[in-house]
Amino acid sequence: MNKADGQDTADRLSAIVANSLDTQTKTQDLARQAYQSRTQFHRLFRTVVEETPGAMRRRLLLERAAYQLAHTGMSVTDVALDANYGSLEAFTRAFRKAFRTSPSIYRRMRDAHFHLPASNKIHFFAPGSPTKGGKDMDLFDRFAGNDSWHTRRLLEYAGTLTEEQLDQPLRTVVELLPWRESNKTLRQLLENIIFTKEVWTAALSGAEMDMNGPPKSQRSPQAMLQRLEKTDAELHRILGDIRNRSSWDDTFVDALCEPAETFTYGGVFAHIMTFNAHRRLMALDALRQLGVQTEGFGDPMEYEESVAPWSQQVAIKMP
Incomplete structure (x- = not known):
């Protein structure tokens, strides 16, 4: 696979995960969209995207949750449910581990930055944001x-x-x-x-x-x-x-x-x-x-x- 083909594949597979945030989707469901078996999809995804499908989806959901906390009036409970967590306690634990602070304190901070570290540099962008060239922190x-x-x-x-x-x-x-x-x-x-x-x-x-x-x-x-x-x-x-x-x-x-x-x-x-x-x-x-x-x-x-x-x-x- 040449570099251009690899990037196209990475973009296509990433988009499948990115477009699944509003659904209760499992890895096998994502694999079917890619016309692959679960094992093939997982292996190829990890190779070209440098992250597993499940890990990327959880991270994007947490990034979206952080954006919602800082920029919308959604309750913390609704944000947790929107992020596919079954309880507020589970969401709070995951959010604190990722952002090193609780959802309620993060909301009060109203920080404009909500991206978590990712070697593939694929992130959630707010509605209306450009799809490439995110603004760096100066x-x-x-x-x-x-x-x-x-x-x-x-x-x-x-x-x-x-x-x-x-x-x-x-x-x-x-x-x-x-x-x-x-x-x-x-x-x-x-x-x-x-x-x-x-x-x-x-x-x-x-x-x-x-x-x-x-x-x-x-x-x-x-x-x-x-x-x-x-x-x-x-x-x-x-x-x-x-x-x-x-x-x-x-x-x-x-x-x-x-x-x-x-x-x-x-x-x-x-x-x-x-x-x-x-x-x-x-x-x-x-x-x-x-x-x-x-x-x-x-x-x-x-x-x-x-x-x-x-x-x-x-x-x-x-x-």
Whole structure:
């Protein structure tokens, strides 16, 4: 079999599996569509597609489930059933193993990337997406996504603590910033991460902003998580548009400063990422000081590994 014939065969067999997601299909059913025995189909599929039919189908169903969680209003139970899992518990176990987080937390993250690692680079693409040449994750996606992803994890960890623990003075405080910012408790550290994003979102969008910060009722971990999701949606929209226009060197006037100052978009993005990284690492250390069993070290590669969409993708569009 020459290279061209092999690719044609791989595309044909992959399409049979990809088009089966909405049915209760077994391998022998797929083999019949390929006019082969189950054994022949399985052997040829594994040779040319570099994955078994069953494994590819399960992966595509999980990728579709991740897309549905992030982009539709389907309940987690309905998503589980749509992915051909007989129970919510079984779906949750499979999803957590694949994406390293639960379906409910993934939904709150609303991450745009839902592809799992695959050597054949065949993935589920959302309706309306192009069938080839999937968009790679660039440095903006990595930095912005990592900052949001790790901040959400910090807030979820903080949600397990008492009010007294959140406001307990930290044993170690490292103040590196040239402006006055209190980072003496975990709550203050987390609040400064969120407030920084809110201030710059307001500056970039020309909105008004109370520079005294939100009331105490909006500084619980749960409330800060809601604020993060709201400001992230707008901030990523603004900066994503700037990225798409290659306008990082363009300037804007920040009217929230006294007096007003001019900044570049790229400088602001780098500023947010740099100082929020400092705050996040301090918050992670604070959580450990308070006895919370945390995972990871705040490394951007942890986020990259959790979404893994960066390899060039040849996608099959699902009906």
